Amino acid sequence: MEFLRSRIKFYKEKQTEKMRKENNRLTKELSDLNVSVWEARHIYEQIPFAMPDFVRAESCYKSLLHRTHLTKLIKVQEQQLTALREELERLQLRNFPNIADGL
Known part of the structure; x- marks a missing residue:
């Protein structure tokens, strides 16, 4: 045992x-x-291309919208900048007249 x-x-x-x-x-x-x-x-x-197609498409769409928004913003800011430059030039001519104009 x-x-x-x-x-x-x-x-x-x-x-x-x-x-x-x-x-x-x-x-x-x-x-x-x-x-x-x-x-x-x-x-x-x-790896971004390893994402499913709908996720990739959505991210591409968002980046496209963001780019479009930035492009519009650039155009608006260019117009504002041009307007400000014109106003600056006009104010400079008004405050500092050309001496040759007075003669």
Whole structure:
């Protein structure tokens, strides 16, 4: 009977050690896979063409609207700048008349 108990204990210890090694191997493999998943996710997030078509189309549309808005803003600011330059020139002529005109 003692022999059976010692054999059972031996096999339990052997099985426990085997499971511990397997667990360590799987833990290492899991950490490697987590790194691989993180790298893949990071690459996927960095590549804009990896997005679905509707997301890409929406981002293109938003950038197009933004560009159009900026173009309109540039035109308005150019007109305002031209008007301000003309007003500055007119005020300079009024405040500092040409001396040759007075002679």
